[in-house]
Amino acid sequence: MCLVSAVFSQAKETFLVVTELSPPNQTLVNGKVNGIVTESVRGLFDAAKLTPDIRMYPWARAYKVASEIKNTFIYSLARTKEREDEFYWIAPVGKFYMGFITLSERLDISVETLEQAKRYKIAMQRNDFSTQTLLKYGFEVVLTSDIQKSYDLLLAKKVDLIVDDPLYMQQMSDYLGLKKGHLNFIYKIDELTVDAYLAANKQTDPHLIKALQAAFMSVKQAKELPYKK
Template sequence: MWKKVAFCWCFVFGYACAEPIDTITPTLFTYYTESYAPANYVENDVLTGASVDTLKLIWRDMGVAEQSIKMVPWARGYRNTLKQPLTVLFSMIRTPERENLFKWVGPIFTNSLAFISSSDFNHDINDVKDTFEYTVVTVRDDVSEFELIKTGFPKLKMFSVTKLDQALKMIKSKRADLMLLTYESLPALVVQNDMSESEFKRVWTLSVNGNYYAFNRSTPDRLINQFQQALDNVREQHISVLEQHGLSL
């Protein structure tokens, strides 16, 4: 019995990973995203956002029916896409450390990774090392956490949470001094949490980054090329979608 199970598992894994197999199509993928407006979020019980709407354009150009998208915590989506064939996670900042862990389609949009504080934070931040005096909250396994660690930030002053709204509430309640997130997400985030954008401010921009669709490393190159070509084909509509969500390439 176990031999049969092992054989079937190996067959499925081989099927998913063998590049020459032409029967692998976009309909076989599991698509993961997180709640991170304006790229991906739920509005009136419908999943939308710049990355979601652009993916729908890509599917349409490829002649593929709209597929199911699973909204999960970032850490889970990242782990599954890293380990499981036929998986996609979006949108992901493409960093040198991640370059060879995934295959990439994009860019979808560009955004800035910035330190955010409450509006009454009255300390000057002129360099990333100036933040070392304060506590910072990040989303677990998100690029914000990885990039903060790279700066040499003291881990004892770093809080890790699973969702962005938790981080925002920690800033508002003064349980942390700063949070690190993509600045373009702040307007939608405060609305979702019944807060005002005037309660917060950007104090320092750490980096400006491109965001991509990240595919499991075993994905055949021909499929990556098909997705990329479809994205290129819908460029005009893609830019229109970004503008609707307050983003740009």
């Protein structure tokens, strides 16, 4: 069966796509998953003539589902050396610039090197690339199921630090109804600057992978076309 006919026969099916809450990229409004990256992902599926069933889970669950169930997709997944052979990497959808975040009132906390941060209590998410990286560097962390749980622990002063992107910190702050300046991004971790992808379970039908990759290239070329000379 050729690629076109294979995709056509599957076009009326829906394919599970999992993600986590991470404003502004992934938001939940009236039970529907929205957000900047979500709309890009929907656009790719539409261009590939495929129908996504996008569901939002705590990150640990989303990662587990995408790791275990064939024909399942996940975003925004950090592409790391350790994960390279665990997923099909379809298309980049963003970039993470991660670092330590604390409460602005915590003037007793100072981080000028990665090593210094080890003296503080840190909440991080299970199966998150940043957690995996810091554990490799010898950090001891409090594990949570998703980023909102980590923020909850920070706000309750049960931990000293969490790890997130400064852009997402501001969006999460707005989502949680915090006053401006309540949180402070105090240290960028260079080791956690990485591309984020739409990826798929390793048992996913190769025709689906090719269709989505072709859709990405088509969309990318179309966006670049007006700027070509």
